[in-house]
Amino acid sequence: MDLYIPLFVAVPLGGAFLSAIIGHFLKRFGRIFTSVILAFLTGLSLFLIFTVREPLVLKVGGWELLGKIPIAIYMVIDGLSIYMLLIINLIGFLSAFYSISYMKKFTAENNYYTLFCIMTAGMNGVVISGDIFNIYVFMEMAAISSYALVAFGIEKEELEASFKYQVLGGMSSLFILLGIGLLYWSTSTLNIADVSRIIFSNGKSELIIFAQVILLAGFGLKAAMIPFHAWLPDAHSSAPSPISSMLSGVLIKAIGAYVILRLFFNMFAITYDVSLVITIIGTLSMVTGVLLAIGQWDIKRLLAYHSISQMGYVILGVGIGMLVLAKNGDRSVATLSIAGGLFHLFNHAVFKGLLFLNAGAVEYETGIRDMKKLGGLSEKMPVTASTSLSASMSISGIPPFNGFFSKLIIIIAAIQAGYYVLSILAVFVSIITLASFLKVQRFTFFNKKSSGLESSGISVREVPFTMCFSMIFLAVLCIVLSLMIIPSVREIILTPAVDVLVNAGKYSATVLGY
Amino acid sequence: MKGMTVIVKKVTELMCGVIFLYGIYIIIHGHLTPGGGFAGGVIIAGSFILLILSFGSDFLALKKEETGSSLIESSAILTFLIIAVLGMIIGGTGVFFKNFLPGGTIGKLISAGVIPLYNIAIGMEVAAAILTIFLALLIYKDEVLK
Numbered sequence: 001m002d003l004y005i006p007l008f009v010a011v012p013l014g015g016a017f018l019s020a021i022i023g024h025f026l027k028r029f030g031r032i033f034t035s036v037i038l039a040f041l042t043g044l045s046l047f048l049i050f051t052v053r054e055p056l057v058l059k060v061g062g063w064e065l066l067g068k069i070p071i072a073i074y075m076v077i078d079g080l081s082i083y084m085l086l087i088i089n090l091i092g093f094l095s096a097f098y099s100i101s102y103m104k105k106f107t108a109e110n111n112y113y114t115l116f117c118i119m120t121a122g123m124n125g126v127v128i129s130g131d132i133f134n135i136y137v138f139m140e141m142a143a144i145s146s147y148a149l150v151a152f153g154i155e156k157e158e159l160e161a162s163f164k165y166q167v168l169g170g171m172s173s174l175f176i177l178l179g180i181g182l183l184y185w186s187t188s189t190l191n192i193a194d195v196s197r198i199i200f201s202n203g204k205s206e207l208i209i210f211a212q213v214i215l216l217a218g219f220g221l222k223a224a225m226i227p228f229h230a231w232l233p234d235a236h237s238s239a240p241s242p243i244s245s246m247l248s249g250v251l252i253k254a255i256g257a258y259v260i261l262r263l264f265f266n267m268f269a270i271t272y273d274v275s276l277v278i279t280i281i282g283t284l285s286m287v288t289g290v291l292l293a294i295g296q297w298d299i300k301r302l303l304a305y306h307s308i309s310q311m312g313y314v315i316l317g318v319g320i321g322m323l324v325l326a327k328n329g330d331r332s333v334a335t336l337s338i339a340g341g342l343f344h345l346f347n348h349a350v351f352k353g354l355l356f357l358n359a360g361a362v363e364y365e366t367g368i369r370d371m372k373k374l375g376g377l378s379e380k381m382p383v384t385a386s387t388s389l390s391a392s393m394s395i396s397g398i399p400p401f402n403g404f405f406s407k408l409i410i411i412i413a414a415i416q417a418g419y420y421v422l423s424i425l426a427v428f429v430s431i432i433t434l435a436s437f438l439k440v441q442r443f444t445f446f447n448k449k450s451s452g453l454e455s456s457g458i459s460v461r462e463v464p465f466t467m468c469f470s471m472i473f474l475a476v477l478c479i480v481l482s483l484m485i486i487p488s489v490r491e492i493i494l495t496p497a498v499d500v501l502v503n504a505g506k507y508s509a510t511v512l513g514y
Numbered sequence: 515m516k517g518m519t520v521i522v523k524k525v526t527e528l529m530c531g532v533i534f535l536y537g538i539y540i541i542i543h544g545h546l547t548p549g550g551g552f553a554g555g556v557i558i559a560g561s562f563i564l565l566i567l568s569f570g571s572d573f574l575a576l577k578k579e580e581t582g583s584s585l586i587e588s589s590a591i592l593t594f595l596i597i598a599v600l601g602m603i604i605g606g607t608g609v610f611f612k613n614f615l616p617g618g619t620i621g622k623l624i625s626a627g628v629i630p631l632y633n634i635a636i637g638m639e640v641a642a643a644i645l646t647i648f649l650a651l652l653i654y655k656d657e658v659l660k
C-alpha cells in the first residue's frame with residue numbers, strides 16, 4: 001500500500017514534463033494527458049478512501065529510525081490527507097477537462113498544462129508530506145506555478161494581479177520559512193510527529209509561541225483569511241476560469257487551511273489562546289468577506305470575495321472544535337463542529353469550483369464579466385444557467401443541497417458549544433450570501449428586458465461538450481454530497497478525517513511508531 | 515544584440531572551454547567535494563552566456579535555441595524523476611528515492627550509488643534552465659521591444 005503514496009507527486013510531475021517535451025511535437029498531447037492522469041489520481045484516491053484504515057507511512061530513501069531520531073523524510077497518508085487528496089484531484093480533473101475547450105483560444109497551451117500539473121503535484125505534496133520543510137517546498141511549487149497561471153492572459157490587469165499576488169505570497173513564504181527556522185532551532189527536528197513529541201515532553205517556551213504566531217500569519221496569508229486577504233480578489237478574478245476554480249476551490253484549502261489544521265492540531269498542543277485567535281479570524285473572514293462581496297458587479301470578483309467568506313465558515317467550524325477541545329469540553333460537540341468545518345471544506349470546493357466554471361462559460365461566450373451588461377442568458381445557455389442555479393442555492397444554503405447541511409452542522413455545533421453570537425452571525429452571513437447570489441442569478445441569467453447583449457450583436461449559444469460535462473458533474477455532486485450526512489457514508493469519507501483532528505495527540509505516536 | 519571587440523572575443527574563446535570543463539568537474543565530483551549539480555550547472559550555463567555576450571546574438575536563431583534548451587531542461591527533470599521511481603521498482607522494497615546501486619569505496623569517483631546520477635540530472639537541469647531564462651530575456655529584448 002505504501003507504494004501508492006509517492007505516485008501522487010511523481011505522476012503529475014512526470015505528466016508535466018512529458019507534456020512539455022512531447023507537446024513540442026504533438027500539439028494536442030498535454031490537453032488530453034493532463035485529464036487522463038488527474039482522472040487516474042482521482043480514482044486512486046477514491047480507492048485509498050475505501051481501503052486505508054490505518055495511516056500509511058513511507059520513509060523516503062528507506063532510512064529507518066536511528067535510535068529514536070527519524071532521519072528520513074516522512075510521507076504520511078491518514079484520513080485527513082486522503083480526504084484532501086480526493087478534493088484536490090477531483091476538482092483538478094474537472095478543471096483540466098473543462099480547460100480542453102476553454103484554453104483553445106490561448107497560445108502556449110502546453111505551458112498551461114505543464115504549470116497545471118506542477119501546481120497539482122505541489123498541492124498533493126503538501127497534503128502527503130509529514131515533514132514541515134517539505135510542506136514549505138511543495139507549497140512554493142504550487143504557489144509559484146499559480147503566480148504564472150494567474151498572469152497567463154498577459155493583459156495589464158492579469159499582470160498587476162499576479163504581481164500583487166507574488167509580493168504578498170513572497171511575504172507569506174518569508175513568514176513561514178522564519179517560523180520553520182525558529183521551530184528547528186528550538187526542537188532540532190523538522191518531522192511533524194517528532195516536533196509534536198518534543199513539544200509535548202519539553203512543554204511550551206516563548207519561542208514556540210512566537211513560531212505559532214508567525215506560522216499562523218504565513219499560512220493565513222496563503223488561506224486569505226481576512227486581515228491577509230488583499231491579494232485574493234484580484235488574483236482569483238483575473239486568472240483563466242479553470243484556474244480560478246482551482247485556486248478558489250482547492251489551492252487556498254490545500255496550502256492554507258489544511259496546513260493550519262495539520263500544524264495547530266497535530267503538531268502544536270492545542271491551547272485556548274490560539275484556538276480563540278483562529279475562531280476570531282474565521283468569524284471576521286466570514287462576516288467581512290460577505291459584506292465586501294455583495295456590492296461587487298464583476299461576477300468573478302464577487303465569487304472571489306465569497307471564497308473568503310466561505311473559508312471563514314470552515315475555519316469557524318474547526319475553531320469552535322478547537323475551543324471546545326482546549327477547554328476539555330464535550331468531545332462529541334468538538335467532533336460535530338470539526339466535521340461541519342471539514343464537510344463545508346469539501347462542499348465549498350465543489351460549489352465554488354462550479355460557480356467559477358459557470359462564470360468562465362459566460363465569459364467564454366460573451367467576453368463580458370460585468371453583471372450590469374449581461375442578462376437573459378438562461379434561454380440561450382440552459383446548461384450553464386441551471387448548473388449555476390444549483391451552485392448558487394448550494395452556497396447560500398437552500399435545503400436539498402450540500403451547503404445547507406454543512407452550515408446547519410456548524411450552526412448546531414456552535415449552539416451546543418454555547419457560542420450563540422457566532423451561530424447568529426453564521427445564519428446572518430448565510431442570508432446575505434443568498435441575497436448576493438440572487439443578484440448574480442437575476443442580472444446574469446434572467447432579467448431579459450435590460451439585456452444589452454442583443455443590441456451589441458454578440459451571438460450566444462451553449463458552451464462545448466467538455467465544459468458542459470464538468471459543470472453538470474459538479475452540479476450533480478452538489479446534491480450527491482448531501483448524502484454525506486447519512487451515517488454509513490459519513491463513516492467512510494468524513495469520520496477518518498475528523499478523527500485525525502479530534503484525537504490530535506495520537507498522530508505523533510502512530511507516525512513514529514513508538 | 516551586437517558582439518564586443520576582438521580582444522574580448524579572443525579571451526572568451528580561450529576561456530569558455532575551460533569554464534565548461536570546470537563545470538563538468540564540479541558536477542561529477544558532487545558527492546566528493548563541495549558543490550554539486552546546482553553549482554556546476556550554473557558554471558556551465560555561465561560559459562554559454564559568456565559566449566553569447568561576447569559574440570552577440572545576431573548569428574543565433576534564438577527561438578530555436580530556446581526550444582532546444584527547454585527540451586533539455588524538461589528531459590533532465592524527467593530523468594531525475596525516473597531514477598527516483600526506479601528505486602521503487604528495482605529496490606524491491608517499494609521505497610521512493612531508494613539508493614539501489616552499490617555504494618563502492620568511499621572517496622572514489624564512482625561510488626555513492628545513484629547520487630552522482632542525480633547530480634548529473636540536476637546539473638543538466640540547472641544549466642538548461644538558466645540558459646533558457648537568459649535566452650527568454652534576449653528574445654524579449656530583440657523581438658518584443660522592437
